[in-house]
Amino acid sequence: MSSPPTSPEPPADLDAFREDTRRWLADACPQSMRGPVPPGEGLNWGGSDQADQSEDSRLWLTRMAEQGFTLPEWPVEYGGGGLNRAEAKILRQELKALRARPALTGVGQLLLGPVLLEVGSETQKLEHLPKIARGQVRWCQGYSEPGAGSDLASLQCRAEDQGHHYLVNGSKLWTSYADRADWIFCLVRTDPDAKKHDGIGFLLIDMKSPGISTSKIRLISGESPFCETFFENVTVPKAQMLGEPTGGWGIAKKLLQYERSAAASLGGSSAVGGGSMLELAKEVVGLQHGTLADPELRLRIAQLKMDQSAMALSARRVGEEKREGTVGGTGAILKYVGTELNKKRYEVLMSILGTQGLGWDGSEYKPRDLATTRAWLRSKANSIEGGTSEIQLNIIAKRVLGMPD
């Protein structure tokens, strides 16, 4: 293990900050943490279970966390870097220039953290945020339930007020990585008599609490991070309720928006393993009279390419409009378009691969082809998870187009 690099000085001006940061990163980022993540390896999600992470990955996380660079814009007292916007941008640019992989990822950092910052009590912030920023605690989320589907608010998992603590009973579905998480944030029913959106609390629960168990969910594409998580008479201190005990729905909606904008980024890229879709098509299908030998597939590819470009441009336009303060309704289409397009993209890829894309495993199939096939199957869930396509269309009709219920 190499010795830790010296800290950069506090930034005098932006150029100096850039210079310092660049130098620090060049030292601090292990070579193996640069470039795309190789297949089979994953990003570091933090938490107590670091078994699947390399020594370099742990080191990279430790170093970045020490600088507060895992969450550069968070206040220093909560484990962040205390950087201003311009500095954070420079940090991102320098990380990108180095092709450094993110030192830390996960729902704690991406979803819970921002919400905690916004609505958590000072005690809650001080307890949880630094551990998120340092990657000491890995979070998972408990929203959906068996039988609830898109009607999230119909949830049944109950938290009964027992004076000093809540008693939690029920189960949560689609809890990603629940089997490896240290803590879970949950929507729970605190008042069964209130209208369904009004009786919901947002509870933070230690996964080591007695009475919690998980079981893994296998998808049509094979192994998945999803679990079902069961709560049987789980005792949770009342201090772990975020916001009001009946104000969970509002917090959940804030958090869902972070999730949707993350999902919308799907569908833009068309990289398949090494080569692009176009190269793959030319290789597998071949040209005839200068055009792809399969005329229908050719049109489907052209249409897909157009649609991908339209999606990417729309996402960029939403960003530009946000910056200009002229936000329209375009943002509401991104989750729908991104996920539907990703499904379409994999359908086209399957058509290109032909029978070579039909393998489940075995030596007769290229790893690229097997991976594409699994990804095709996995893509079927895109338009269901994070708000179904039907819900997205309802939202567009209601909120953007003002059509009544």
Add this chain to the structure above:
Amino acid sequence: MSSPPTSPEPPADLDAFREDTRRWLADACPQSMRGPVPPGEGLNWGGSDQADQSEDSRLWLTRMAEQGFTLPEWPVEYGGGGLNRAEAKILRQELKALRARPALTGVGQLLLGPVLLEVGSETQKLEHLPKIARGQVRWCQGYSEPGAGSDLASLQCRAEDQGHHYLVNGSKLWTSYADRADWIFCLVRTDPDAKKHDGIGFLLIDMKSPGISTSKIRLISGESPFCETFFENVTVPKAQMLGEPTGGWGIAKKLLQYERSAAASLGGSSAVGGGSMLELAKEVVGLQHGTLADPELRLRIAQLKMDQSAMALSARRVGEEKREGTVGGTGAILKYVGTELNKKRYEVLMSILGTQGLGWDGSEYKPRDLATTRAWLRSKANSIEGGTSEIQLNIIAKRVLGMPD
């Protein structure tokens, strides 16, 4: 004018009937009444206004009506031919063999007649049916109203009970050929306080009654047979109510079914003027490397041809199932598929014609092209008239698939 041919003898057996009928038709059917109807000429709709019909057309109607052959299976006392099913089939075959055009058409013969036969009083039958069969009275139908759209039962045209007669006020939209019809059958509100389907009557009204006026409706395709018909204090004898004064909705539904099965027959044919769509495509678009020079259009044509074939086969299957007594839900799809397909067909034709299909009139465009363009515009109404596509989908979901409201 040639002398009228002698009547055929009453049929002894089927072979003799065929022989007699063939001989009679060969004499009775003027040469100009054989083969397809030339553009600009129309079928004979009967009625007092025969101005647009040729002498041959009038003669052909008179001769056929004398034999009861305009409605061969109706009882003789109502002006029909009194033929049994086998004989009627032979008559149809012989007419077809001669390529004779129908001697009479219209909503009286096709829609009102069958319903009158089923639910009319004996007096009503004796008064109206023979005149329909002989083509003496031309009927039009008054169902839709301005503002009602698909919600037919929301109709406002009122028939107030005045003791001996009804007083009718209101207006009807989409009354085809109302300006040339002798009588109209109308849905009218007889009880404004009843639930909307329950307060409707089915009234037969003489178009010469004082207070009736019509105005023609111009469509996007140009002239049309549609009119709006206005009723202002029109007095209608009570004997002209068909069925119970509040039983009109049931009668209307019976009649609508005849209309839908008529509309479903659209979309099957692909004849355009003289040549077929395929010939037209090859002529206008041309071939390249042995396939149509426009690869996308080629696929659209192939898909259309498949869909037309699927539609025609489904219509045939519905017929076969009816004969076998194993009726399924297939019949419910025909109106939707037939009309949507007809719209698609004209979209394809417009793509084939290119800018040559953009003319409204003038010498630079072939009559074939101008006619196709007008028919393209007219086709847009197919999925609205006779029950919109949305209504058809509702019906399929509800009646065939048993999905609840």
Add this chain to the structure above:
Amino acid sequence: MALVLTETQTEFRRSVRALLHANSPVSEHRRLRNEADPDGLSRKLWRQMATLGCLGLDTDPDDTGDSTGTESELGGMAELGLVLEQCGRQLAATPMISCILLSSRLLTELGTKRQRALLTEVATGDLLIATAYQEGSRHNPEHVDTVAQLLGDQLSLSGEKRFVIDGHIADWLLVSANIEGLSEPSLGILLVKADSPGVDLTRTTLIDGRNSATVRLNDVKLPRNAVLGDVSPPPHHATVLEEVLARAALAQAAEMMGIAAELFERTQEHLRTREQFGQKLASFQALKHRMAHWYIELELSRSVLMDANSGVDEGRDDWMSLAHHGKARLGRLCSLATAEAVQLHGGIGVTDESDIGLFLKRAKVAELTLGDSSFHTDAYARRLGI
């Protein structure tokens, strides 16, 4: 002509359905997959289907004898379609396409009496023959690099065949190859014992739990009469192969009809029972219209398949067009059906626990087997002359 089933056909369908229902429920398909069964299908079921006469439906009764139980009124694409549709509904893995539609048919069309003698054992379910026609990863039967070199009275067969359905358990193989050493090279179908020296079979497990094989042929020595029909040159083999593939594609389409219909009914049931936002899913108008659209496509497809099957059985001039239409249409129907079934089932639909995914996977394999919609639409358009 027939767009409704005869009584005999209805009765036959009932028998097939009862047999599959009892012996090959979807759970059986799941078991075969989970246990990575070496055959990937049930030979017991196959023999039961033989008893019902399913295996002799595509051959001349003279070749198969009475033992198969084939009734005289049955036999032809209409009945094969009924069998395949029921297989689709139950996800029953059987060698119907590989062994009956392809191999039995090729033998019947092209085989000598001696070669056709194999059909007796095929019809009883005791012998399996697979057809090796594909070389690339896309359906293109004209693309044949495999060569059978004629040297005196011997042939030497070399090449590589992919996606040989049920090739892993075949006793014999029918192999398309360019026969060289004749006055002019020509395509021929050769009958090869699967355990011949030089034949290398590699089993490949497909996403639907079934199996195909890659067949590598390295200087496989065969007598001259291994060529079907024992003639040289056999100029019409390419045409017959194209026709047999089209018939098999139509049978494949019938299986897809079963898949699409089953998915429809399961989805219908799901919507009827599942509630969301306080009402049954089936009461949402947007879903009603989608179900109605799906139903429309199902009905259109059924009409087309019935007519195409009749067209084949009656030997109508346009039967190849009908077959292309059938496979093209059913490919699109299955795309719609699987997409809608998964989406409308929601989260549960993408779990391995649900059967929906099994249908999705089987449908994709069926879609790409014997030519996808794109291939058959192109072929259909060619026959339209455009």
Add this chain to the structure above:
Amino acid sequence: MALVLTETQTEFRRSVRALLHANSPVSEHRRLRNEADPDGLSRKLWRQMATLGCLGLDTDPDDTGDSTGTESELGGMAELGLVLEQCGRQLAATPMISCILLSSRLLTELGTKRQRALLTEVATGDLLIATAYQEGSRHNPEHVDTVAQLLGDQLSLSGEKRFVIDGHIADWLLVSANIEGLSEPSLGILLVKADSPGVDLTRTTLIDGRNSATVRLNDVKLPRNAVLGDVSPPPHHATVLEEVLARAALAQAAEMMGIAAELFERTQEHLRTREQFGQKLASFQALKHRMAHWYIELELSRSVLMDANSGVDEGRDDWMSLAHHGKARLGRLCSLATAEAVQLHGGIGVTDESDIGLFLKRAKVAELTLGDSSFHTDAYARRLGI
């Protein structure tokens, strides 16, 4: 880069909208049609647009002079797109495509200083030039049978051009022809006075009430310098023509954007106000989802058009692909928009009394002008290398 409008652009759009709103409402389009106006458009409106600077947006300010009022920040596809989109919303009939996007641009790109002198009068709205490039009934600029035969210092021009937009009122024509008599035949664009002997113009009324002309050229005698650029041979005319047509197609797409957006808003309003079965049409979920789909396509199209316009203005390498994408996408959007608008308006939507049909007709003309979606998708695919 710009996917949002600048303040100047927003202000310009406001001016254009106000002008068209006041002077060219849809009722004005209807009047021109009903009265079979000999011009088929309003010359007054055209001069008003000139005052706003719309007519000089695609030319070099040096050629048009200050008189046009063109502001320095404006000029280019982004602004042209704004003008055309507003024209689409109001169904304003103007010679923007024919005279500005096609003719002014060709003159700017290829004309000599003497030839470009015409642009001053074009920019004031006093002179109209039409471009005659199409010969068959489908967009295929490579198909040119018209011949300009060089004899000494004279050219003799013969051929037939169809669908010459606004050709019926043009003062001058730009005609594509194969110039023969040079060392090798090559495509050139020729400047021809519309009233030259041998030029026969037949006005044709289109379904959208506008006009194009068939131009028959019978041994039209021209000086050698009628060829744009006055060079011989002019080898790059074909490339420039292709590029100018692509730019014009993109402008046409912008007009279609206006049509689709206007139809959307009118349909939205209709659904909001019209009741059926006791509830507002807008409350039916099936219609909500359809409107949401339509909205999605509108938004995607808008992003693409803005980027394509920027791409042209920045001279990005891929601007031709962007233009093809734009016209292809807007063709599909208009198919969707017109189908949905008519259907969702119900019976009233198919009457001549309603404006919906006017948009439908204009959209169809726009769809087929300068290449339909099929043409541009094919072109796009070619540029993808497939």
